[in-house]
Amino acid sequence: MADEAVFRPGLLETRDELKARYESAGPYPHCAINDLCNPELLRKVREEIIENVEATYKETDLFKMFQTGDLANLDALPAEQAAKLPTVRRLRDAIYATEFREFISHVTGCGDLSDETDCACNVHAAGGHLLCHDDVIGNRRVSYIVYLTDPELGWTAEDGGALELYPQGKGTPNEPGVIPTATLLPTWNTMAFFKVQPGASFHSIQEVFTSDKPRMSIQGWFHAAQAPDRAELATRAQLQLRAGEDTAADFQPFEGGSPGADLTPADIEALGKYVNASYLQEANWSKVQARFTEEGSVQLQNFLSKQWAQQVTEALAAADAEAGLGRGQAPAYTAGICGGWAAVGPCHKQRYLRYTPGEAGAGGGGDDGGGGGAAAKAGALLAQIKGELFGSVAFARLLSKLTTIGLEGQQAEVRRFRPGLDYTVAHYGILTKDPQLDAVLCFVGESEGGDREVWEGGEVGGFEAYLLADDEGDKELAEVYKAAQDDETGVLNVSPAANTLNLVLRDEGLMRFVKYLSAAAPSSRFDIAAVYKPEPDSDSEAEPEDDEAE
Numbered sequence: 385m386a387d388e389a390v391f392r393p394g395l396l397e398t399r400d401e402l403k404a405r406y407e408s409a410g411p412y413p414h415c416a417i418n419d420l421c422n423p424e425l426l427r428k429v430r431e432e433i434i435e436n437v438e439a440t441y442k443e444t445d446l447f448k449m450f451q452t453g454d455l456a457n458l459d460a461l462p463a464e465q466a467a468k469l470p471t472v473r474r475l476r477d478a479i480y481a482t483e484f485r486e487f488i489s490h491v492t493g494c495g496d497l498s499d500e501t502d503c504a505c506n507v508h509a510a511g512g513h514l515l516c517h518d519d520v521i522g523n524r525r526v527s528y529i530v531y532l533t534d535p536e537l538g539w540t541a542e543d544g545g546a547l548e549l550y551p552q553g554k555g556t557p558n559e560p561g562v563i564p565t566a567t568l569l570p571t572w573n574t575m576a577f578f579k580v581q582p583g584a585s586f587h588s589i590q591e592v593f594t595s596d597k598p599r600m601s602i603q604g605w606f607h608a609a610q611a612p613d614r615a616e617l618a619t620r621a622q623l624q625l626r627a628g629e630d631t632a633a634d635f636q637p638f639e640g641g642s643p644g645a646d647l648t649p650a651d652i653e654a655l656g657k658y659v660n661a662s663y664l665q666e667a668n669w670s671k672v673q674a675r676f677t678e679e680g681s682v683q684l685q686n687f688l689s690k691q692w693a694q695q696v697t698e699a700l701a702a703a704d705a706e707a708g709l710g711r712g713q714a715p716a717y718t719a720g721i722c723g724g725w726a727a728v729g730p731c732h733k734q735r736y737l738r739y740t741p742g743e744a745g746a747g748g749g750g751d752d753g754g755g756g757g758a759a760a761k762a763g764a765l766l767a768q769i770k771g772e773l774f775g776s777v778a779f780a781r782l783l784s785k786l787t788t789i790g791l792e793g794q795q796a797e798v799r800r801f802r803p804g805l806d807y808t809v810a811h812y813g814i815l816t817k818d819p820q821l822d823a824v825l826c827f828v829g830e831s832e833g834g835d836r837e838v839w840e841g842g843e844v845g846g847f848e849a850y851l852l853a854d855d856e857g858d859k860e861l862a863e864v865y866k867a868a869q870d871d872e873t874g875v876l877n878v879s880p881a882a883n884t885l886n887l888v889l890r891d892e893g894l895m896r897f898v899k900y901l902s903a904a905a906p907s908s909r910f911d912i913a914a915v916y917k918p919e920p921d922s923d924s925e926a927e928p929e930d931d932e933a934e
Contacts, residue, residue: 390478392419396487403491411551411565412585414578415491418571420530421475426573428471430532430600433505436468445809445849445897447514447589449506455602456501476503479530479604488606492579494525495608503604505532508545511843511902512599514589515807516550516560516731520582520618525608527585528577532600535572542714544593544804544903545570549578550586550731558583558617559730563717570599580605583617586732591804593714593903619732623811635793635917636775643780643791644919651778658773659782660686672786680889681876682786687825687885692769697882699765700827700910702758707802710829710907715804720908723756724763725800734808736898739763739798766798766912774823774914787887789821789918796914801846804903810895815853821916822888822896824848828880829907838906840879845899846909848886850876853893880909 395417406415420426439450458466458473466473478484485497502524508514519527529547533539548564567590568576578585592599615621652664662668663684676682688696704710707719721727724741728734741763773779780791801807828846830836838844852875878886890896901909 417575420575452505497606500607508599510595513591516588518585518619524605526606530602531570545599546590548588560586562727562729638777640777669785684885693883699762703762706758723760736806737800791916793917801901801909803905807900808897810897823914824886825912827910835906844902844905846880846901848878850896
């Protein structure tokens, strides 16, 4: 029987009213119960957790937060430690009591719920977030969150940290759209809940923007006796299937001759329109080759000429000012979706903007592509560089000089990662099947002192990470992806830097992702992301000879 002293009086009698609210909610049925508990009791729960429970910092491509151990394990604690958490145990037991489970089952129409206990305390401090997913794992049936945010300070939309609910994409059933259509603030003493549905119950936790108060909650699940139907549609299953499918795009041939030929004076002249002259000097090629051969990657700073770098930098800064992005500003979901920029999803795999004139707004809302003069100018400049430089045979020949890799085709896109919104995640759909050369020209804001160090530190995200696919089901790697390049984890992080060309030889079995870009970042991350197809066996030239290995 539920502990009636835990919940507010009369709560369980509101089941029919809550059921009606639940069923009418969109983008899928959900509900939030205000004033869930006796407020004094919940204050004690909060105090006990803060004073006596240790939380572990966790960060992956999907989330950034502090988390306690499973509260189901309270019963196994030593008596002295358990005695410090009596109210936490009381709340946990009341939530999983038969009467309350029957109450949740009635409201959601989810069927019978088992007595399995599955919950923990999560704390999202400034910058904390959880990207889009559907919560389907095993026999979870209902997801719930009890908010323990500071009762004295309150919570507003400007603080971030909202629970974001996503509809299914237009024309893409069982995949989320790029913009949430419902948001719930983490209001003190509120319980939000919804039925876990494969390929439907898409949700995320918006980044916490405030540094004054953490987003504290008890997150948990009610379980059924068996897994839900159509579990193969779950986001977790989607991320683990179809290896390489999402990267199966045609490589375009180079224009203007054979990429295997030597660089000509005409090539040097054409490249000189855009490229810093130091990278066109033969004496410098061997230095870049040596670094690339040893490490399989290299960052070429100040890659574009000063004239072009200045034009691009000014245009990108204007685009951020126009959209109200960067340096802690809370972003609008539709920010920057204009002037030829389209939102790219689905959100359980990625969200960023791609410059595609004539297709703006595709993939999930925003305007029809009109307006956004600064955004349009920024996109047009980068598109010009992509077309005239990255797609040219002269550039392919230069890359061969810098890497010793012969190239036979390319594909490229112009991207924008907006602070507080955008990312890509590691999944098996982007697993590299054949070696490829990544050439990514990156631009980020470095207008204020200390900005470069902020980007290099990695706390605001925006870096590109390369990691080996997990073939043995070991999830430990995911939480240590920020390890150094030479660590045994096999992780390489490429920090974003202004006017820098990042060259990485991506071998078979590698995944890559761009870490979620925090609203606190100095700017958007703009880039030209190109992938080059090596000639057969040419990538082996980048490997050190046996007598050169340490």
